[in-house]
Amino acid sequence: MPEESLLLSPALFPPTQLSYVLMNKVEALLKDVDLRVVRFSGLLASRETAFIYLPERKLFIYGGHGRRDAICGENVFSCNLVTVADASIFKDQIVVANPTCEVAAELGPAIVEAGAKAFLGSTENMCAHFNEAEHNYMDDWFDYTLTFYRSVLSKTMGEAVEDWKSAITRYMDLYKSHLDDWPNADWNYFAAKMNRDNFVVLGDPQAMVPRTGSEPTTLKQMGLLEGLSSLFNPETLRKQWQHAFRSLFSFSVVGATVAALAVPAVAGFAIERGWLTGEQAEIAKAVIPGVAAVIPTP
């Protein structure tokens, strides 16, 4: 049976550390309602991952950097995890990008035009909040964003966006009432307003996340190493390596060099720790240059 949701969360380029933590909570929400989840974070929240895992999903959730015409992924410089040209891969899916900047301006309409049921995202920048001495604004951000995601999983997409706006408005009112005694309330008021006012639902506002009452997922991918383990299967490994290496070369020689050293080392570490099956380990040794040298065959 196809997995039901794909959740991608970059974690390196500020402030995606916050959205990464948020996505840990969103993943728990998804599992609480018995939705199967495939999760990739950090460098594995990549274009290659999206293209391999997206076609069988019903719900796609992304939290990280974006721009008008693309979801960036970890590589904010090339910013090409999914672009306008790839819009058709979301056919019949519900796509949620929160927190993500600007993607509802061009990418969202293209995705809906190409057949997605609905796209939820912002046409402008989306802001993080931070805890300050006078008030824990970040906690408020977690609260209003998780309110939104709870609604995404239980209501129509139109209602979820309305709940998002209502939750933010309550915090805006709070900040407005403390403009004189909370030194950073002014910025947080406008940041919340920007998050609220530019967030839209495109496509069908009556769309709901479909569920089949399936058994809880057995696939847990919460970080680089665990995520790496999930990729080791005969169908995907060769494609993953080839695509990843090609895109890293387009990023920079330094990135490619780091990848060439780090990937074999991480794979070798995973094999050594017994995180991969014997078959997966053999495939890794055969396909990824350098792994065999790190873990000599007995």
Next chain:
Amino acid sequence: MARLNIKVVDSYSKTALPYVHVEVDGRVLSTGLDGVAAFDLPAGASYTIKVRQVAYRPWTRIIQIAQEGTYEQPVELEKAIY
């Protein structure tokens, strides 16, 4: 009078940030292309500095200008948008 030079840079790239809103006790200036906003202030008082740019975490501090002279206040802003 004392001169307070507030220099604003991106915390990640360390590049100067122009056109940033800088407020010192209600007096407002924008940073120049060099990321600096300069205020002439009476000495012997404390001042609240607020540095605001929508794409960056807000920066607020209270500083003491004890006597006349030139004061440098570096400000590193953290990215706050996705």
